[in-house]
Amino acid sequence: MNRYTLKSLLTQLVVKKLLPAPLLGLTSAFTVAVVRSPEFENGIEVMDRNGKVVGVSQKAGEKAVKETALSRAVLFGTTFSLPAVLTYFVERAKLAKTPRALALMRMFMITSVLAGMLPVSLSMFPQCGEIKRADLEPEIQSSTEETELFYNRGI
Template identity: 35%
Template sequence: MSHRAPRELRRAAANERGGAARGGPGGGGGCLKWRPQRAKGMAEPADYPPFQLGKPRFEQTSFYGRFRHFLDIIDPRTLFVTESRLKEAVQLLEDYKHGTLPPGVTNKEAIIHPDTNETIFMPFRMSGYIPFGTPIVVGLLLPNQTIASTVFWQWLNQSHNACVNYANRNATKPSPTSKFIQGYLGAVISAVSIAVGLNVLVQRANKFTPATRLLIQRFVPFPAVASANICNVVLMRHTELEEGIDVLDNNGNIVGSSRIAAKHALLETALTRVVLPMPILVLPPIIMSILEKTSLLRSRPRMVLPVQSLVCLAAFGLALPLAISLFPQMSEIETSRLEPEIAMATPSKTVIYNKGL
């Protein structure tokens, strides 16, 4: 058996075992990788930076680095990696940790290390977020929805999001299950309430023509989902606003617990959760309203749903890595902006904190 693990195999090790986990929507960290010795006479590919245990493969201070990092995390090809190939990738990391790496292993064989050894159910992996989430997006954007169908698709969307958040949680600091349940219920209630309320208002608006009413209804899912995402973040992480979150100096030492840093972390996370559904739920209605006027779809109405599915898939694939790459996982803040006791506790001008995702 070859000791070389393809890129999709490295990513599968994280998505399968639970710790892309800390690169997931509700996670709180990065990927762990190693720096194996290069074999003699073997050129190192430019695409594979030197491996460093505890650090992502790509530089996280730049948007492009974060974007490439998350492209690895959400790569759907990892869904098709076999169990035996996955075990091979995981074994490489174990060999490295015990200093028994086979000769000839290079940076190309890096494996993403999870927090736990749990296997994540395929639809809830980060690599499965787009392929399994796209049908839900298509359902959310179906025209002429009844109240029952609106409730169903909003509930299904928030249920899927909750399962992804829980499956990809940060396992290094376990959170009570009650927090996830609280966030889930709050998200479902807010999403359903807003979606149903807006649909009823649009239907009762006599000033709109049927065509205009239909177009407006297509945009209803966005405010409902965005509001639910904010509600989910606040409910699940409200204790951070009261207790604060750890801030660290340049050497990784904990300086203190800051409520101000917690506010910044929640704000950045909430903005990400608002930006994420924007292209997914706003672009497809605009594009479909244009395409449906073409002779191709007018003469072939059965093609509307397949075309809409492809448009939603493309929007989802674009929006997810862009949105979660907006802010660094480990954000930096000036100590002068934090509580006086924290500013006095370190000579560092800046400290870092884990914002979560």
């Protein structure tokens, strides 16, 4: 047991405090990419301004999944890291007198940050995304004269 303990304070800081937040953000983004992988392979419907489906585009699907993955990474990464930073300042200021009070404050901060970050994360990218016709597959480019097409990003 003693062999694998973290002896250095810097190592403890990095492993216990700094590393988990980016890892959670990356894991969240990876989960979105895995769950929505059929959109990478099969594509999603692309519509013109009137809502008429022009075709199914893999490039629009890739863009939609990337946007959703980024918004999830921001949501969970921030929700995990900001309360840890705030808890550090609460501990340093000695605002919480008991471990139970500190745990309650930490739960309140996590809930508050999650509640605040959820609308921010969902509004980072519009629900109905735009993509230029030049960025799409040749068969879709030839089927319409519209310069910008639209797709449903999903949540």
